[in-house]
Amino acid sequence: MSSESPKSNEFLLDTRIKQHHAALVAFVARRLPSEAEEIAQETWLRVARANPSCEDDKRFRGYAFTVARRLMIDHHRRCAVRVPLVPIEGGLNMAASRGNDPCGRVAASQILDEVLAALGAMKPEVAEVFRLRTQTDLSFKDIARKQGVSLNTALGRHHHASQQIRKALIRAGLTQEGSS
Secondary structure (H helix, E strand, O other): OOOOOHHHHHHHHHHHHHHHHHHHHHHHHHHOHHHHHHHHHHHHHHHHHHOOOOOOHHHHHHHHHHHHHHHHHHHHHHHOOOOOOOOOOOHHHHHHOOOOOHHHHHHHHHHHHHHHHHHHHOOHHHHHHHHHHHHOOOOHHHHHHHHOOOHHHHHHHHHHHHHHHHHHHHHOOOOOOOOO
16 A cells, blocks of 8 residues: 555555444444444554554454454453452451352352451561552551551561462462462
8 A cells, every 4th residue: 555645545445444444333332342343443543543564454454353353352441340359347247248150159259268367377567558558548568667666567478468468369279379
């Protein structure tokens, strides 16, 4: 497309978009029915801006569908369900009251049991930093002051508690090594 005049490039791009629009909308609609037209429009906007030099229709179609697929991935990432944080003490009851998702309640129960067990195995001052940080709005500075230690000590205790909890969750098979 780059060796042709700008006007003919524009015409060819317009022709190709019209030719592949229905197929692209159908492709997106199979995965995101409510967002199909919007993602298709964003796809064509990005394709037009990039003005790819695809000599044949097959390569152009592949390029456009790749752009659409990446936009759908971005959409899924933005809309991904986030796991709600719940307080450690009484948190399971709060999590259970948020909906009728039995799998979610079981998972929350297992995670909570592991967190409580890990906290119980820690030195009390380390567990206290973790509890204060996750269950109150205290800053690390306030936690350090409350415990009568330096800020670095409070930060170190929280880091140690987090690492112990992460290891307990990995051992229990509730998270993976690379997860955060």
